[in-house]
Amino acid sequence: MIFVLFSILAIYVCSICLLVYGFFRIKKYQKTDLKPQTSFTIIVPFRNEEENLPNLLKSISKLNYPTDLFEVILVDDNSKDKFQVLNSKFQVSIVDNIRVSNSPKKDAITTAMQHVKTDWVITTDADCIVSENWLLTFDNYIQQNKVSMLAGAVIYQCKNSFLDHFQQLDLTSLQGATIGSFGLKKGFMCNGANFAYRKSLFEKLNGFDGNDKIASGDDVFLLQKAIEKFSKEVHYLKAKEAIVVTKPTENWKALFHQRVRWAAKTSSYKSTFGKFLGLIVFFGNLTLVICFFLFLFGVLSYPILVLFAFFKFIIDFGLLSVTNQFLTKTRIKSLLLSSLLYPFFSSAVALYSLFGSYEWKDRRFVK
Numbered sequence: 001m002i003f004v005l006f007s008i009l010a011i012y013v014c015s016i017c018l019l020v021y022g023f024f025r026i027k028k029y030q031k032t033d034l035k036p037q038t039s040f041t042i043i044v045p046f047r048n049e050e051e052n053l054p055n056l057l058k059s060i061s062k063l064n065y066p067t068d069l070f071e072v073i074l075v076d077d078n079s080k081d082k083f084q085v086l087n088s089k090f091q092v093s094i095v096d097n098i099r100v101s102n103s104p105k106k107d108a109i110t111t112a113m114q115h116v117k118t119d120w121v122i123t124t125d126a127d128c129i130v131s132e133n134w135l136l137t138f139d140n141y142i143q144q145n146k147v148s149m150l151a152g153a154v155i156y157q158c159k160n161s162f163l164d165h166f167q168q169l170d171l172t173s174l175q176g177a178t179i180g181s182f183g184l185k186k187g188f189m190c191n192g193a194n195f196a197y198r199k200s201l202f203e204k205l206n207g208f209d210g211n212d213k214i215a216s217g218d219d220v221f222l223l224q225k226a227i228e229k230f231s232k233e234v235h236y237l238k239a240k241e242a243i244v245v246t247k248p249t250e251n252w253k254a255l256f257h258q259r260v261r262w263a264a265k266t267s268s269y270k271s272t273f274g275k276f277l278g279l280i281v282f283f284g285n286l287t288l289v290i291c292f293f294l295f296l297f298g299v300l301s302y303p304i305l306v307l308f309a310f311f312k313f314i315i316d317f318g319l320l321s322v323t324n325q326f327l328t329k330t331r332i333k334s335l336l337l338s339s340l341l342y343p344f345f346s347s348a349v350a351l352y353s354l355f356g357s358y359e360w361k362d363r364r365f366v367k
Contacts, residue, residue, distance in 0.1 A: 141237055
């Protein structure tokens, strides 16, 4: 029994070490003084976001980028109240989502694509804030590299609560795994809140055809399709000025359903590496939970439990630390308590995602 547990831990440790290695293989990018050339359409699917959308649009109005080189398309997914834009400094339009699949967000992006006239599309969420050099950094990288798809980083705007710190830690681990996998040339994950690609690439890939029955995954499935066919043209933009800030969920129930939604698509990954890493992380967390209960029932000794938890904590901290240094200027908060809770939370999410339903934007989805 102990041999099996520590064998899983050893595989887990090696996997995280590989991600740390991959993380450092992606060089940080700093924008230069290139004249802006890339034309962008910012696509924002939304549903009942009248509180958040003004903040996003305000941040877009502050972009250090020529207004004739970008436009915004807001896609209304059956909101209760109609949102209106008044006195905008840039071109912005609102279109109604045309539902044809089980995925509202994929439908929203597909709907917006019918109105896109620019070379590049960049998606973000209604509850996000973008930095003033967001588009400029993407543009500079595009000019200097042969690229058709770019994934960027996302962080939370946290208040001083344990729930927010826990979410930040979880998102940091996901960002670390994302960057690390790109560094290993095994990219399989990204975040649709900061995701750019050529319109022509979207058309070559036939959009979301093949995975539109899955409610989430507007980002990762498109990424994996692109890597499968045009791997050299899919990059990660490791640039601080390209990071997008979003809101954490407001309660534990919403967080659980959000993570279930994210986890539900793992089994449908095309990426073998993504599936393998998902299983390793799941069993790494589940094994610690099993060790805890074995200790409670007197099967496992206290020193073995502590040793297992210690090794997992140390290797996790390595990835979290280097990723956090890139993402934020603040130190990791509530690290110990979050690390103790996370294996239980993560295991519950993974197991529930195999069989359960989840809520998203006041709708219920069944796996």
